[in-house]
Amino acid sequence: MESGHYRSTKLPDIKLMMWIFLASDTMFFGTLIGTYLVYKGRSLVGPYPVEVLDIPLTTVSTFVLLMSSFLMVLALHALRQDDTFRFRLWTFGVAFFGSIFLGFQVYEFAHFVDLGLTLQGNLFGTTFFVLTGTHGVHVTIGVIWLLSILVHSFVKPWTSKDEVYLEVAGLYWHFVDVVWIVIFTVVYLVEFA
Amino acid sequence: MAVSKVTVAAPAGSGVFTRPNWDAGWLSWLTTVDHKRLGLLYIFTSFLFMSAASIEAFLIRLQLAVPNNTVLNPDAYNQMFTMHGVTMVFLAIMPLGIGFANYFVPLQIGARDLAFPRLNAFGYWIYAVGGLFVYSSFFLGGAPDAGWFAYSPLTSLSNNPGNGTDFYMIGLFVGGIGTLVTAMNLIVTIISMRAPGMTMMRVPVFTWMMLVTAFMIIFAFPPLTIALFQVIMDRTFGTLFYVPQAGAMPILWQHLFWIFGHPEVYIIVLPAFGVISEVIPTFSRKPLFGYPVIILSGIFIGFMGFAVWSHHMFTTGLGPVVNTAFALTSFVIGIPTGIKIFNWVGTIWGGKVVFTTSMLYAISFLITFTIGGITGIMLAVPPFDAQAQDSYFVVAHFHYVMGGGALMAFFAGVYYWFPKMSGKMMDERIGKLGFWFLVPGLHLIFFPQHIAGLMGMPRRTQTYVAGIGLELPNLLSTAGTFVMMIGLILLAVNLVHGLLRGKPAGNDPWDGRTLEWATTSPPPHHDFDRQPVVNDRDAHWVQKYPESVHGHRVPESASEPYDANGIHMPGQSWYPFIMGIAFLPFSYGLLYHNFWVLGLSILIFFVGTFGWAFEGVGGHHLPAGGHAHPKGARS
Ligand SMILES: [Cu+2]
Numbered sequence: 001m002e003s004g005h006y007r008s009t010k011l012p013d014i015k016l017m018m019w020i021f022l023a024s025d026t027m028f029f030g031t032l033i034g035t036y037l038v039y040k041g042r043s044l045v046g047p048y049p050v051e052v053l054d055i056p057l058t059t060v061s062t063f064v065l066l067m068s069s070f071l072m073v074l075a076l077h078a079l080r081q082d083d084t085f086r087f088r089l090w091t092f093g094v095a096f097f098g099s100i101f102l103g104f105q106v107y108e109f110a111h112f113v114d115l116g117l118t119l120q121g122n123l124f125g126t127t128f129f130v131l132t133g134t135h136g137v138h139v140t141i142g143v144i145w146l147l148s149i150l151v152h153s154f155v156k157p158w159t160s161k162d163e164v165y166l167e168v169a170g171l172y173w174h175f176v177d178v179v180w181i182v183i184f185t186v187v188y189l190v191e192f193a
Numbered sequence: 194m195a196v197s198k199v200t201v202a203a204p205a206g207s208g209v210f211t212r213p214n215w216d217a218g219w220l221s222w223l224t225t226v227d228h229k230r231l232g233l234l235y236i237f238t239s240f241l242f243m244s245a246a247s248i249e250a251f252l253i254r255l256q257l258a259v260p261n262n263t264v265l266n267p268d269a270y271n272q273m274f275t276m277h278g279v280t281m282v283f284l285a286i287m288p289l290g291i292g293f294a295n296y297f298v299p300l301q302i303g304a305r306d307l308a309f310p311r312l313n314a315f316g317y318w319i320y321a322v323g324g325l326f327v328y329s330s331f332f333l334g335g336a337p338d339a340g341w342f343a344y345s346p347l348t349s350l351s352n353n354p355g356n357g358t359d360f361y362m363i364g365l366f367v368g369g370i371g372t373l374v375t376a377m378n379l380i381v382t383i384i385s386m387r388a389p390g391m392t393m394m395r396v397p398v399f400t401w402m403m404l405v406t407a408f409m410i411i412f413a414f415p416p417l418t419i420a421l422f423q424v425i426m427d428r429t430f431g432t433l434f435y436v437p438q439a440g441a442m443p444i445l446w447q448h449l450f451w452i453f454g455h456p457e458v459y460i461i462v463l464p465a466f467g468v469i470s471e472v473i474p475t476f477s478r479k480p481l482f483g484y485p486v487i488i489l490s491g492i493f494i495g496f497m498g499f500a501v502w503s504h505h506m507f508t509t510g511l512g513p514v515v516n517t518a519f520a521l522t523s524f525v526i527g528i529p530t531g532i533k534i535f536n537w538v539g540t541i542w543g544g545k546v547v548f549t550t551s552m553l554y555a556i557s558f559l560i561t562f563t564i565g566g567i568t569g570i571m572l573a574v575p576p577f578d579a580q581a582q583d584s585y586f587v588v589a590h591f592h593y594v595m596g597g598g599a600l601m602a603f604f605a606g607v608y609y610w611f612p613k614m615s616g617k618m619m620d621e622r623i624g625k626l627g628f629w630f631l632v633p634g635l636h637l638i639f640f641p642q643h644i645a646g647l648m649g650m651p652r653r654t655q656t657y658v659a660g661i662g663l664e665l666p667n668l669l670s671t672a673g674t675f676v677m678m679i680g681l682i683l684l685a686v687n688l689v690h691g692l693l694r695g696k697p698a699g700n701d702p703w704d705g706r707t708l709e710w711a712t713t714s715p716p717p718h719h720d721f722d723r724q725p726v727v728n729d730r731d732a733h734w735v736q737k738y739p740e741s742v743h744g745h746r747v748p749e750s751a752s753e754p755y756d757a758n759g760i761h762m763p764g765q766s767w768y769p770f771i772m773g774i775a776f777l778p779f780s781y782g783l784l785y786h787n788f789w790v791l792g793l794s795i796l797i798f799f800v801g802t803f804g805w806a807f808e809g810v811g812g813h814h815l816p817a818g819g820h821a822h823p824k825g826a827r828s
Binding site for chain 1: 304305308309373377378380381384385386387388389391411412414415416418419420423426430431432433434439440441442445449724755756760761803
């Protein structure tokens with residue numbers, strides 16, 4: 001990977017790899033969202049989406065996730081400037097906001113189960129939990145990744161030379177964020193349109 | 194995605210495991226990250242699975258030799274045709290193409306290895322684990338029996354309570370991850386690691402077709418993986434994805450499966466096209482006729498492959514508009530394939546053809562694949578399909594494409610590349626004798642099935658009654674398996690004979706055209722002593738015969754020394770093997786609902802990801818100029 005061997009493009013290998021992975025991941029989410037849409041309105045028993053979805057609550061968690069993407073940009077900018085303190089601060093911020101989003105999701109899931117919406121109860125439950133759960137797993141992996149970067153930066157200080165490794169994590173994070181925007185629109189907003 | 198985060202090569206022993214550095218011994222095969230060794234492992238493993246699939250096919254044909262036969266009971270018969278299909282598609286033919294790609298893509302583009310050597314090893318181990326897992330079903334309560342496409346609702350818990358379906362779903366889910374990471378690795382390699390001067394329009398056709406194939410994999414496998422995941426969820430956690438009583442539509446499975454399944458046909462066939470495009474010019478002693486057209490039609494197939502899936506579903510009641518649309522796209526996708534056939538024929542035309550065994554297989558590919566293509570176009574006509582659907586006509590069609598097409602092309606590749614991989618020649622007399630059993634045997638098996646199918650013989654049915662005219666085609670078909678089996682045995686004998694007694698091959702026994710023939714046979718561990726430099730298409734050929742390409746021309750430099758850092762050899766690693774093997778507890782834990790075992794595997798993945806990342810690429814550098822071979826560094 002970093003052997004100094006000839007490369008026919010300027011793109012670092014892991015950055016190209018991440019783009020290709022994200023292209024593939026788009027198909028994963030595309031299939032899950034497609035399944036959700038195909039089964040939309042086909043549940044034979046409740047609870048139905050309009051009965052459980054809470055737009056104001058999810059708008060807040062969506063805003064938190066959006067802000068985390070903003071902090072991601074700041075973190076990368078700080079690393080490029082070799083501003084170690086801000087790089088660490090903003091990286092922590094991204095992971096922290098990501099965790100808040102996950103907290104909202106845990107609360108939402110628990111609340112839905114209380115309202116009777118389960119994985120096995122109806123098609124809405126099946127498709128909703130598997131789609132948003134898969135997204136939650138992506139966010140969790142991102143949070144662990146960013147926290148690992150943060151811890152590692154105390155073991156071996158990161159400089160602007162390591163920029164690409166943060167950039168790749170950032171690409172992943174922004175992607176997961178964009179996917180959420182699609183899910184928020186398709187699953188939540190459309191229901192009340 | 195575990196992306197290595199450590200920039201510098203970690204010193205050996207910085208991880209949990211001591212970094213192995215063995216050149217020989219069987220343990221070195223477990224920790225290898227070398228693309229050539231992994232290529233050989235892929236090819237060897239795919240041959241093992243192919244043998245199993247051949248035995249299954251043989252049993253099927255024995256059962257169908259005469260009417261009302263009792264060699265296999267209906268239950269065993271269902272397992273046999275399911276496992277035959279699953280094995281040939283997922284565990285034999287596709288990995289064979291990936292194995293060739295592993296070995297030859299870096300050599301053809303003058304790269305040292307794939308971009309992510311450890312990820313490459315990881316991909317192989319998941320494939321091996323996934324395959325073994327599926328095959329363990331035979332000893333653990335019965336193999337999958339719902340056909341290779343496992344249509345819902347045949348796979349629901351109530352319709353199929355045994356474990357077989359879980360083995361199918363979990364095994365393919367796991368194996369698919371391996372295919373995905375390997376495809377991503379190949380894309381990065383081909384885009385980023387081409388030798389100086391190797392522009393995209395100078396890339397050898399086999400590598401080009403692998404690039405298109407890899408792109409198809411990264412877009413086609415996710416729908417399958419999600420569909421498998423949905424059924425696993427249904428069967429393990431009681432979700433409702435394919436439960437009609439809850440309002441679900443089992444036809445969704447067919448859509449998701451064929452959105453993957455049709456591209457899969459080209460994922461198998463495009464590498465075969467690539468092999469053919471190497472073999473035919475070499476043995477016609479002419480450059481490939483219409484190189485840009487071959488490449489562009491390959492790319493076109495890559496796109497169109499995603500727009501034809503519903504031709505597998507003409508009889509499911511999608512309506513005349515949808516059927517017409519998919520019939521049209523299916524006709525259109527025949528065009529680039531037909532163009533390629535003309536390119537290959539045009540290459541042979543006027544060439545000084547050398548009839549080696551490899552070339553014989555390539556020519557048989559042209560003929561057999563064309564027949565399979567023609568029956569394919571027939572089946573793309575919805576009214577005809579309504580008649581032939583689920584009959585032996587379809588079986589005959591796709592065996593002409595997969596067996597007579599892809600597999601014959603790969604056998605051409607085996608004979609073509611064996612000298613490079615082993616340093617020894619295979620025997621041409623045994624090879625040709627085997628060919629004259631194998632290919633006529635194949636036609637004897639599958640040609641009569643067209644007729645049986647048109648007479649109404651349904652596929653996936655354990656037996657048939659006497660007196661309706663099906664005896665003769667079936668008897669001929671079964672006789673064909675014996676003929677073809679002799680050919681396969683002769684091929685195996687020839688491989689062993691070549692390894693033990695083969696004559697030395699030399700670097701370039703076929704007077705080849707591409708860069709793999711520029712290094713020794715087998716190539717040294719580091720592939721090339723000097724960095725190849727490419728001045729034209731058919732890079733090796735123009736170095737040997739500059740005047741034949743551009744009139745009299747002074748040969749340009751074919752290579753330059755590697756830069757001052759020398760040749761980087763990535764370190765061996767335990768992590769790909771351990772992370773791959775961890776899919777065994779994952780799979781069995783999921784299958785037997787033992788969430789402790791499942792949790793253990795997830796813990797291994799979690800810890801392993803960090804170990805992997807902090808271990809880094811590692812390795813050592815050979816001095817620039819690279820003449821110093823480390824001891825025993827042959828692969
Ligand atoms: Cu098809």
